[in-house]
Amino acid sequence: MEALGARRGLLISAAVVVALVVALFVWNQEQALVIGVLTGSAYGLVALGLVLVYKSSGVFNFAQGEFGGVALVTLYLLHGNGIPYGLAVVGALLAAILVGVLAEFIVVRPLFEAPRVTLLVASAGVALLAIAIQVWFFDSQGRSIAKAFNRTDRLTVLDVQIADQRLWLIATLVLLAVVLGLFFTRSDLGLAVVGASQEPTATELVGISVRRLSTFTWALAALLGGLAAVIAVPHNASFTPGVMTSVYLIPAFTAAVLGGMTSLPGAIVGGVLVGILQSVATSAPIFQDGGALAIPGTPGTLIVFVVLVAVLVVKPSGLLGKVA
């Protein structure tokens, strides 16, 4: 029965994607497809971390973006002080993991038995604290940040240039999807994490520490947030404190809900779909003033919320998830 449901979800997802692609070509908006993949990959990466924490603990982690914020600041500081870029990236990811572990120890663990909504609020508090610390150090100012790869014209698809930094992002996303998929279905540790999220008491009874699994999960989620930040943001040449929360978190949440809060592939599909929708809403005449589906205000932003609400109302489990 479960397999049947999953297959139906896959079919629906495939149908949605195909319909969207056809519509984009019909509307002469095929570039939105490329732009959506490029920008949606970052959303997908952040969404992966959200899904991971939700899968393991049922918590909507509002601090997910700021794990990346910490990584960005660390990358900026390390590279700015002469550390080679590769080492600086490693240092940035370690910093993100450290913050994830600290958040789990200091905030999540004491509230382990508390209602999930309490943890949700606590995670928002972690995000706000992280932003405040960044502002404290950086005076709210933006900072230039170097890219790992500077070439911007290696590949052009439908007249949209795809920079090397973007290719790195997409490759990372695909690789992570495969690795995490295998991890949660084939490895003991991955299965233990899934088991702990579904039957925590039974997991404890067989001798697995649910709390240690929680620490591991938060560290992994922080790593994903850090990866999203150090790959996606430098492409834009600069960052400001809180950018991961203000720019990436809401689309990533929408992506996670759209894909199904429990589905890792769903997070990636959702991220790309949100990116495409934002792009289409921004550029397609049909959504502009005078168009048949004119959306008042700024369609690119509004459509994210429309999709979020629509999915929650119509199909709370999302495209590939079980229960949202």
Next chain:
Amino acid sequence: MTRRLVIMLLPLAVVAAACGQKSGVAGTDAAASEDSGAPAATAAPITAAPPVAPAASAAPAAAATTAAPGATAAPAAAATTAAPGATAAPGTTLSSTPVTGSVAESTGATTGTEAAPASTAPAAPVGPYEAGDNDTAGVTDADIVIGIHAPVTGASPIPQTSFDTGKDIYWQFLAANVPDQLFGRSVRVVFRDDEFNPQKAVQVCREMVEGEGAFLLVGAGGADQITACAQYAAENDIPYLSAGVNEGGLEDLSTYFATSLTYAEQAPLIVDQLSSAGATEIGLVVADTPSFDDAYEALQAAVEEAGLTIAYETRINKTAGEAEQLSVVQQLKNVNATAVVLLSSPLVFIGLSNQGVNQGFTPTWIGPGVTSGLNAVTNFGCPGVDTGTFFNPTPQMDVIDTLDPQFTAAYAEFGGGTAADDIGVGLWSLNKLLAMMFEATGPELGRAAFMNTLVTSPGFDNGIYSPVVFTADDHFGGTGAHLLDADCAIKQYTTAEQFVEVG
């Protein structure tokens, strides 16, 4: 704007013809004015006097005492006379002939001569404003409190330290060099971050008025925040000044005054630049806030009137994300836009321009804007912003020493080791303008008297802004702007053109 210029230039031409002077040139023959007495009359434009022209401080007294009702303006005297004598008296004929004050400036300050004593100050000006219950709130015999708000956080990369340091450098300089300039008062500046949020702006403005006792309020940037706070100020009869932003939502506010060209007023300047640069296919990108509706329409009209083609136009989210920025850039690239007229927050400008670089698309980004022309933008917006060019009320650091030699010296003396920057230029200029307004109001400073002074004075010229001229019916006082060019080689803006006037 053309009508205003004609009104300004007519009396100047008459007087220039009578005196044998060239219009628009700051006269240096103050002595002649003093000798003759009468020409230094009531409607002289108010130029950069405090503290830069203390040597001429005798002149305003003479002007005040010799002013005859009905006398006409004397622009030559204006350059050297200080404000008090220039305040319009009842029954006088006002003319608007502001002249540049930079010549007078260079002669001042070093002499150490004190300003005109309070006894020579003018009577409180008469005008449409009547004193209310809190008319003198924020003013004592010892000091005046000014409240300034700006989006230090949010969507404008304005360095907090620059504001903290720069907000009262001018007042310290004034107190040290010409302590009696404001009739024995010092000025205390209160600053708050409005977080690029209109609701927060109203909150901090209320705090500055009710908690800190601000006499007047100043908005340093951010159209929506300025509009929100100006509306609060108008409801409470509090003078509110800002650089020119939108007109909609502000035009009916009796206590609001724009000290530079509004965005809509800058539209012809922008189009002139586009025409002279040979731009043909124009993109128009304006942030989607109601505050920018008037500017959007003005820019559309100006571009079309100039015979240029708007190849792509859109309203973009105030805080547009990556997908929206890249989509807009792609649309602009698709239509081969050679120039993009942009009115947005600095962060959106930085995002769009860098997305453009990633797409191999580097048009000229041109627009009005107080914050997009700051060096904070080039500091972290390069390389994308390299083709940015913006009109600004103040020039950049490369020419400030020419326009006002005291600025850098004052920073060295009162900056506490902080290097002077362009935010400091903006604050210095604004405070210098306010000092002229306070002095023109006279010792009996109240909110109504202050605003009456603004609408009855022939204009204020601090030598850094283009002259500022208000009337009872027109509170948008700007007459020109400076054109700034981004240069990513030095990560700074440079001044491409100074005092670009409309028309």
